[in-house]
Amino acid sequence: MMQSIETEFTKAFNVRYPIIGAPMFLVSNEEMVIATSRAGGLGTFPALNFRPIERYAEALRKIKAEAGGPVGVNIIVQKQNKFQEKHLDLALEHGVDLIITSLGNPRDVIRRAHQTNTKVYCDVVNLDYAKKCADLGADGLIAVASGAGGHAGELSAFALIPYLKAHINLPVVAAGSIVDGKGMAAAFALGASAVYMGTRLIATTESPANQEYKEAIVHSGCEKIVNTDRVDGFPGNFIKTKSLEKIGLEMNFIEAVLSQSKRFRRGLALTRAARSLLAGDKSKVSYKNVFSAGHGVGLIHDVVPIAEVFRRTISEYYEIRQRLP
Ligand SMILES: Cc1cc2nc3c(=O)[nH]c(=O)nc-3n(C[C@H](O)[C@H](O)[C@H](O)COP(=O)(O)O)c2cc1C
DSSP: OOOOOOOHHHHHHTOSSOEEEOOOTTTOOHHHHHHHHHTTSEEEEEGGGSOSHHHHHHHHHHHHHHHOSOEEEEEEOSTTOTTHHHHHHHHHHTTOSEEEEESSOOHHHHHHHTTTTOEEEEEESSHHHHHHHHHTTOSEEEEEOTTOSBSOOSSOHHHHHHHHHHHOOSOEEEESSOOSHHHHHHHHHHTOSEEEESHHHHSBTTOOOOHHHHHHHHHOOGGGEEEESTTTSSOEEEEOOHHHHHTOSSOOHHHHHHTTSHHHHHHHHHHHHHHHHHOOTTSSSOTTTSOBOOGGGGGOOOOBOHHHHHHHHHHHHHHHHHHOO
16 A cells, blocks of 8 residues: 555544545445545545435445445535435434535534534635634535536635635645646645545546546546536536537526526526436436536546546655655
């Protein structure tokens, strides 16, 4: 095994490497989480990936038994997520090490997790929200920068990470376009104590993404990523494929006029979110035929096991440390 890397994050979770396998809707499965933790990182998954709730409990049991290291669960803390309380109950019951909150207010999750040994990191895209999470007692922040897969932030990692570090005394995880040792070294230079890897882990042998999705990642340049709210109503990064072009990347004229009303915008967002979550393979809009990914796609050239992604990342990181001016 390669030399470990010690940061505030690795000490807090007792892991060899400061790499979190990012939670990805419809992608992160048991195999990916287990492989990430076994490779020396911390594997996570969105609680919503396992439905009904009995499937989620079963996944937690399997992952805790086989990961051999710490694991995390991502919980959407928005009112629309009717399962959030059950997701939290079961995560705490199974002793997950980390809960990552996205959207909404993480107050209850932090309060309840802190009655146990579970830590809570919150997804943040700006300083205001990060301060709220810190005031509520979050243990760390995930700085979701522009260029991330999924619902990316708008700020560059070069600004967001040092900005958060200058104002808030919490460990920060860098998220967005990190696929190798270069990204990891840069993230540490900016003040991060761990990195998130999403898109890189979709193109792995353990990932359940279909062949078309993996190939789109391997063959796309960075310029192929477009930011659009057409898929689920919230701006997200997607690979510009024929399926994505079919749903139209721009708002049509009527939507543009109506969207000046806040109520309409919200209704539209919720309709699109529901449509993309529930749609089958043949539907025009579904997470199954449009592919979310970050700007890092241009740096990914093959499908390899997760352990190999780790090996390359760590060895490149140590190599870069020698070469830096
Ligand atoms: C297909 C896909 C699905 C995602 N689903 C979620 C999710 O359910 N919850 C969440 O907090 N983040 C989600 N994300 C965002 C990732 O957790 C992470 O922030 C992002 O992938 C990091 O950027 P990268 O892909 O450039 O590494 C998703 C990202 C992708 C690519």
